[in-house]
Amino acid sequence: MAVPRADGTWQGVDLREPRDWVDHPAPYRSRTVFAAAHVVADPYRENVPGAPAAIDWESTLAFRRHLFRYGMGVAEAMDTAQRNMGLDWPAVVELVTRSAEQAREAGARIASGAGTDHRAELRTLAEVTDAYLEQVAAIEGAGSQVIVMASRHLAALASSADDYLAVYDAVLGQVSEPVILHWLGEAFDPHLAGYWGSADVDTATATFLQLVETHADRVDGVKVSLLSAEHEVGLRAALPEGVRLYTGDDFHYPELIRGDGTHHSDALLGAFAAVAPAASAALAALDEGDVATYDAEMAPTLALSRHVFSAPTYYYKTGIAFLAWLSGHQPGFTMVSGLQSARSVVHLSEVFALANEARLLPDPDLAAHRLGLLLETAGARP
Template sequence: MTTTPLSTTLRIPTADRSLITHTMREPAVFEPHPAPFRSRSVYAAAHVVVDVRGDYQPGVQAPIDWESTIAFRKHLFSYGIGIAEAMDTSERGELGLDWAQAKELIRYGNDAAREVGGAIVSGAGTDQLATANPSLEEIVEAYIEQVEYVESCGSAAVLRASHALVGAAKNEDDYLEVYRRVLAKATKPVIVHWLGTVFDPSLRGYWGHEDLREAMRVVLTLLDANPAKIRGVKFSLLDDPFEQEFRALVPAGVEVFTGDDYGYTDLLLGDGKTHSHGLLGVLDPIGPIASQAFAALDAENEDRFRDVMNSTIPFAVKMFEPPADRYKTGTVFIAWLSGHQSHFRQVSGREGFRSIQHLTDLFVGADALGLFPDPDLAAHRMRTLLAVSGIE
């Protein structure tokens, strides 16, 4: 990466309620890498851009700015970062995208991937269910409908955790039977998403157990029983040692995709025996930097990979600080400052779910990484946000 001179300054708040002068750093220029990487499978769970000119209310179906949404995916593809489409970062679910909109997103995302040769997988769940207490049969049918749609668009499915299933299942056997029947209909090997309560407390007891080792036993049983149907497991528990333990136990050929946005460097590098692949929300804002690291890993330069990825960890820890599910606000915020969209609004209307100080810290962290292609624009937009927030 190279840099260019810059001297933009602005006043920003600090945690002690004072104001300090911040000088924008020189913007980094990241080398494009339009082909997927060889050493690791890498997917960003990418955000969606709402059409703020539409007349919408948060919590009611929001109009989507498809042009900006797909342009952002092409931005990530240009750095070799694949897309995990219609996942949690897209604000899919309650107050956000419904299944009809997710279908459009999956179709448009797959079209863009084919156009540029990008890697893509797409989320399949049960969020189209309208009944309050669906049966296991209805849950199976909902999963199958979405898997078939995803595959018809050209990608393999990521089986998203089902809120309906956690409510309907009585024990681990119910989970295993639902997944077995869904997998039987899949024509492409899927990625199973194990989403922990740190991201979604309503999923407590998923796999039939609150104890994580009992839950792991169920997941391993699922993998052992369906070797040809499961490509991998997306592990989203934010528990580095437990991910390594799980990774050592999965059957040969099954990939573990880390969702650990706190400690991804060492998990992606591995321990010499096993390693994780990447399916991360943090790759939405840091894609250009991560691209340089994965290119180095392809060249067997592990030291450079470690140095580049470790430089992003403080930013990621800030973005995903508890409650971790509010990281989506940060992805939209950084995309706005970076010029990828014209506003700082979310599909679900949750742009106020993080404090101004949190957003300021993200701004400083992103600037330190050289993430802003146009630092003058980023500084102007940050000043505007602070002004409308009463901080001048």
């Protein structure tokens, strides 16, 4: 199989034998793990920019069953599912409701994003609070744990750290069960620059910690997606006892999950939707205290994850959906809002090559055939 490179040359890729990955439907003993899952677009509907999301429910839910098969909880209706990039609120409600029902049947965990994005315009902090509470009620009503997502509306309206604290104080004061707080960095969503009231990360972190310390009994954990291992190591050591840090660092997750001997990170990762079987093998080894096998199983996944999440990072969802197509988890490579166009065929060809190297393609011949179809459609010929 030959794949194109950015300089116009072609690189040969020898298809590797797929691994017979071992199922692990039970949760892991040593770490709490969520994979953030994408949605599969209905190819017969108008999934174009600005149109309501039309979802292929059969394929979307089947992918969640695939994740449950490897012991992953599902982080639902997050940025991986194109939240704020095409997944509208009616689709979110149906997605969470359907996914939560599947999680109950499988005995698996599910946590779902609650934000403010169902409102086109919010003018005051009180309206932001009300919007958050509307979504929290819907997520809890579906039977899912809540992930309190960062709000673009709040980022636009807040003039100080106190504004953030006032809104989150009100929201956390009314949740029924402990939630996960999600601090999504600017690399994933430029609209969230300066979240927590400051562009200085240390200052913002101090505000964030103040919030967590005040509401420690209502916070299961925090997910901070800043792609800084150094920041995460410092933050997790400063968290109140009993509050988890769910790594969102798709560049450094093996070392962060392994830990430093004193503290470790749990996981809530879009990358795990791409590498679930290998991550499962690693986590199963970690449960047995076999750190060497954990490292060996995680190592081949990292180059793939770093490429999928390369800049502009917010388009990583395209790589996740592409891998699902290559792996036979969905019939086509179409996305809500036409986001399949967000990565080049050169980028996607490298995704294929790295997944092949990690032996994560269940049927390499099928994957090669599908990549060939994409390359031919794009006009790329050796």
